[in-house]
Each structure stands twice: as C-alpha cells, then as structure tokens.
Amino acid sequence: MARLFGTDGVRGRANDQLTAELALALASAAVRVLGADAQTRPRVVVGRDPRASGELLEAALCAGLAAAGADAIRVGVVPTPAVAFLTADYAADFGVMISASHNPMPDNGIKFFGAGGHKLDDATEDAIEAAMAGEQPRPVGAGVGRLVDAPDAVTRYLDHLAAHGGTHLDGLTVVVDCANGAAAHVGPRAYEAAGARVIAIHAAPDGLNINKDCGSTHLGDLQRAVLEHGADLGLGHDGDADRCLAVDSTGAVVDGDQIMAILALAMHERGELTDDVLVATVMSNLGLHLAMTAAGVDVKVTGVGDRYVLEELRAGGYALGGEQSGHIVIPSAGTTGDGVLTGLLLARRVAETGRRLADLAAVMTVLPQVLINVPVSDKHAVAAAESVEAAVAAAETELHGAGRILLRPSGTEQLVRVMVEATTADDAQAIAERVAEVVAAV
Template sequence: MTRLFGTDGVRGLANSDLTPEVAVSLAAAAARVLAVGSPGRRPRSVIGRDPRASGEMLEAAVCAGLAAAGVDAIRVGVLPTPAVAFLTGVHDADFGVMISASHNPMPDNGIKLFAAGGHKLPDDVEERIEAAMAAPQAGPTGAGIGRITDVPNAADPYLAHLASAVPTSLAGLTVVVDCAHGAASVVGPHAYREAGATVIAINAEPDGVNINDGCGSTHIDVVAKAVVEHGADLGLAHDGDADRCLAVDHTGTLVDGDAILAVLALAMRDAGTLREDTLVATVMSNLGLHLAMRAAGVQVRTTAVGDRYVLEELRSGGFSIGGEQSGHVVLPDFATTGDGVLTGLALMARMAATGQSLAQLASVLTVLPQVLINVAVADKHSVATAPSVRDAVVAAESELGDAGRVLLRPSGTEQLVRVMVEAGTADHAQEIAGRIAEVVGAVGR
C-alpha cells in the first residue's frame, strides 16, 4: 500500500487526490490518535491555511472531521505554517492542522499535522493515523460533538513572539519582500516594518489562485530584479506557507539556505548561543558550507533530506540551528519548525548588528559548483545499491578527493535515482555526474 504521508504531510491535487472526503477521514483519524483533552474540556485543535482557493473547501472538511470526532476546532485563518505551529502551543491545543501545499502550484494542496506544542509528527505516529483512517469509528452525538470557533486577530501572539525573538532594530535597512501571494502576505511585511525596516512588499495580494505563480522562493529572479530597481539593501523571498526564506544581496545575487545558515551560525557562535558549536544540515548542503564551518571551528551534523529530519537531529542533540539549502531554517529556541519570517528577521539583525552588507556576510561561504542529474529507473532502491553503481561512485570519490563530493540517493517520492556531484569547476562536476548517471541508467533499464 502506498504511504499517504510524504516527507511533509499529505499532499496532492486538490479535489482529485486530496478530496474533502480524504480530509474529513484524515482529521477524524488524527483526532483519535492525537486528541487527549484535559479534565473539564474537550480536546481541541488549531486549524490554519494558506490563501489558495481549495483551502476554504479543505478547511471546512477538516473542521467537520474534527467536530464529528468530538474535537473543538479553533480556526485561525490564513497564516504561515510556523504561525499555526506556534499557536498550537498558545491555545494549549492537542494538535494543529495546516492546510497548505507550500511551494507547489495552486491546484495542489496539502494537510500538515502538528503534535501538542507545535512539533512535527514522527513516522510511527503518522502510520497510526493512516491505520485509524482504514478503521473508522462512530463519533459522539449531542453535546459530545465538537464546536468550531474563529479567533479574532489570531496573528497577534505570533507577531509579538517574532518581535521578542529578534529585538534588534532594523532601522536603516531597506528590504524587498516577495510574499508569493501566500500566507505571509500580511504578517511578513508587518513583522519587518515593526522591527524598523523600510519594507517594499511585492506579490502580496493573494486572490486564491495566484499563490506561487511566477513569484516567491521558487522564482528568485523576481525579487532580485526588484532589489536592484529599488536600490534596496537586500531581498527576501518566501514560499506559499512561509516556512522557508531565500535571500538576495544588494546586487541581486542569491544567498541560499546554506549561506543563510552560515551567516546565522557564525552570529550565534559570536553571541555564545551556538550550542555544542554545531550546525545541522542535510546531505544536500553544499560542500562549501562544510568547509566554511570547519574553518570557523563549527561542526556540521548531516541528516537525510527533509526539514523533519533536521528537526529530529536538533531535538535529539539539543542543538540551536539547522536547516536546508532550500531555505528551511530552524531556530529551535524560538520555533518548532522552519520559519521564513523569523529567518528574515534574524538575517537582517545580523546585518544591523555588524554594519556589514549581506554580500559581505555571505562571502564566508564559497559555493562549489553542484550538478544534479535525475535518472528514471524501474526500481530506485535496487539500482542505487547495485555493485556497478557503487563502484562508479567510489571511483568518482577517489578522483575528487577532498576537493568535491558525490551523493547518490533514491528519490523519496518518484522512481528516480538522484546523482549529485560537487567539484572545483562546473565542467568537472558535470562530467563526473554524467559518467555516474550513465551507469545508473544502464542498470535501471
């Protein structure tokens, strides 16, 4: 049976893969697994969404499923994913639900679940929820049915939390913020302005269908162009649910998640808040990040791809920063998940505190050319472990030595083997990646 949950919740084409019926069933099953309640009150759940049109439909379905299972549904409206995680704790909820497909195109949608306190669910809990969906049970009747309420000014506690987490004044900085017509369209610019920055917000007029449409963190050229046109100090780009943040410097040059991690890790080291002098990153982070951190005396712990695995490593090791090249940055002292707005505030706070430009701060990292080739195969796991493929990887690693690296892994969602190579030059990386991909393709046919 295909697993319903992916690397970040349940996701698919809204009203086709992800139907109201699936949402009702998923919500009711989550209630049975996660709802605990307390003496004198029913269990409760916080529900938020991004602005895409199908979110209205799925929000109604989720609330219906929760109420039918005897759980009170607290609707907080359109807010970023990290805000919903935070408010799950604020409202002392048994669990939280975020309806969003993140950076995916508008026709898609998704449902993310948070445990009490706003923490992401481990695999075994997701498996229990899937099992509960396959064995539905009768719900309560009469006064036992859950109630659905809306929270006025739901964003206020989250905005106050952001202000307390990064109290440094950003006065004197001008930032262009690409909101992707998404969940951060209101709270992102508001948080940056309240911190003192001059804010130029673009793509901040969601209409239900324009989310991620040629804008946001997957179209970094848009904010780069705007930064140069406005003469801004930097640009920030969020995705549809604002759990990630990418940046550009004053010239429009990309400052990706690896560079942001480097800048913030060194800021924390200088402030004495980088616990164990350790940064957590995924295996996809550029070798340049590892080399820069090694030179700065910072250890890098690596995890599988996915911010949930970064979060697990952060929690198990008690570390204070981790993230992904894609712009998911987790600061566990202030957030239980990646928070794009918090990341943007922290990045600008480092600029304000040092008086350095983002280009100067990011120059600590020299990015090695990286080539990624996706090879379609019949059985990704058997191909990835085939002896001839393993030999090709070992030969490439021997050729590269300490000046590059090879990462070969099966895709988490498709019948693909991903071949990633970093080397001193793009041509060298392309040549080695192509050589390995040829072997992978031959085995996979």
C-alpha cells in the same frame, strides 16, 4: 501499499490524490490518536496557505475534526510556523496546516503538529494512518465538535516574531517576495514593525498564483527588484513561508547554507551556539562544512527534511539547524522552520554589523553544485537499481575526494534527485548529467 505520510505530511494533487474524503478521514483519525489524552474535548488549530484547494480541504478537515468530537480553531491563511506557534500558544491538543509549501498550485498537503507545536515522528504518523481503518463510534448531540474562528491569530504571531526577531532594522531597505502565499499576510508587516523600509512583491494571492514564477524557488524577480530599488537585501519566501532565501545588494543569491553560516557565526560570537554545533542535512554544501570547521563549529549531518534536523536539534539540545533550501530552525524561538523569523534575524545581522550581506555571506565559499531532478515511475526502485548504483560509484571515483555525489528519492514527488559537487561547475554538470541519464534509462 505505500506509506501515506511522506517526509512532510500527506501531499498530492488536490481533489485527485488528496481528496476531501481523505482529509476528513485523516482528521478524524488524528483526533483518535493525538486527542486521546485530552482531559476535555480536544482543541485543534487549523491553518492554511491561500491556494484555492485549501478552502475545500479546510472544510473537510474541520468536518472530520467535529465529527470525531474535537473543536477546530480556524486561524485562516497563515504561515506554517504560525500554526506550530499557535498550537502551543492556544494550548491546543494538536494543529493542522493545509499547504504544499513550495509545490505548484494544483498540489496541496496536510501536516500535523502535536501538542506544543512539534512535528510528529514516524510512529505517530503510522498510528494515525492505522486509525483510519474501520468504522469508529461517533459522538452525537453535545458531543459533536464546534468550529470557531480566531481573530487574534495573526496579531499573536506578529508579537511572537517581534519578541524573537528584534526591532532594529531602521535604515534598511528590504524587498520581500511573498510568493503570493502565506507570507503576504504577515511578512511585510513583520519587517515594517522591525523598522525596515519594505517593498513587497508577489504579495497579492488569488488562490491560483501561489509560487508561480516567484518566491524562494524563482528568485529572478527578487534579484531585479533589489537592484531597481537599491535595496540592502531581498528576502524570498515559499508558499507557506517556512523558508527564506536571500539576495544581496549586488543581486547575488544567498542560499540557506550561507544564511546558516552567517547566523551560526553570530550565535557563536554571542555564546548562544550550544556546544558550538550547527545541524545541517546531507544536501548542505561542502563549503559550509569547511567554513564552520575554520570557525571552530562542528556540523552534525542529518537526512533531508527539516523534521530530521528538528529531531537532531531536540536530541542534542542544539541551538541552530537548517537546510540549503532555506528552512532554518532556532529552537529557542520556535518548533519548526520559520522563513519570516529567519529573514528578520538575517536583516538584523546586516544592521548590527553595518556590513553588506555580500560581505557576511563571503565567510563560506560555495563549491559548485548541480542538482538534477529526474522524473521516474518508481523512485525507490530506480534509486536502488544496479546500473544506478554503478554509475554513482563511478562518479565517486572520478571525483577523487575533491567533491561528492548524492542520489536520493524525493520525499514528496516521483523524482530521483542527483546532486554533484565538484571543484568546477563544468565537472559537476558533466558528472550529474551522466548519472541522470542512467537514472532516466531505468
């Protein structure tokens, strides 16, 4: 039987794979595991992004929490990093975020944060899954949990952003693509509070339009808006606002690797980059490694997923890490990736240096990279197939050490991802397509 938890919680098509019944069972099991050491009745922060199915899943989760004897603190539609922050700020026993992040609207997900707002390790997730089996005694009368709303949740989170993101963006014009998601409720307010002139696009979520041709996975509208308004930069978030990608004043995309390079050098200059180490995943561009080496910064490499970046950051006590996709983690400011905080820090770097974002991003040369997602029926079996392994080996030989190939199963979908870097875009495309054909044929 497949493991219920993926690389970032439990995800699936809402009301199909991810049902209200499953949400209720997960919530009750989480109370038994994560609330086991609570001195009083466990308290749980519950937030969601604005997709329509979040309403029914929130209701089911809260019912499961209350049925297991925990109080649910509903914080409404907020970014994922807000739930992590508020879990700590309210001194809750754990937190739950209902979101499928950058996935299409029909999908949804449930991710848990432990006490202090930290993501769970595999063993704890496995314990929750195991606790779902069998009937458990239920409290009655005064032992049943209660549901309360937290009207100050957004204000607390905005204050947190202001404290860590700075307030020196006067004179900057920033376009913010909110992906019709959770950023719509806090993103523009945070950038305006920092002093920027803000133009918000895709900031009218209706439950159905989240991530639809917008946000960090579809930057075309953001690029056009930056040029139309003559903005200094554009910032694109995903549905739950834990990612940030950028667009410079020329309309060029600045990805997560480039953002990490800019922030790493800024922290390096200020003596804030612990042990001169940046943590990145295997998907980060080779150009990032070359730029950091030139600057005297070591890059520690992890598997794909911000949880693995977080584990390395915590293990080494490092100050900065992230992913090419725009998950950027700064442990001194939060326990998980925070897209709005990343946007604030990037804009602050533009303001404090007086340089264009394009000039700051030029610190690294991006090696041409091609990523092809191949739909398959069994991603793990296909990735391990003999013909696929042979195709990867042949590609590595062809690259002659002047590039690289990475093939991996998706953590959230039935896809095998084929990534190739080469000295030219044509070479990268050709090699990636050849390997993808082999993958598709299995």
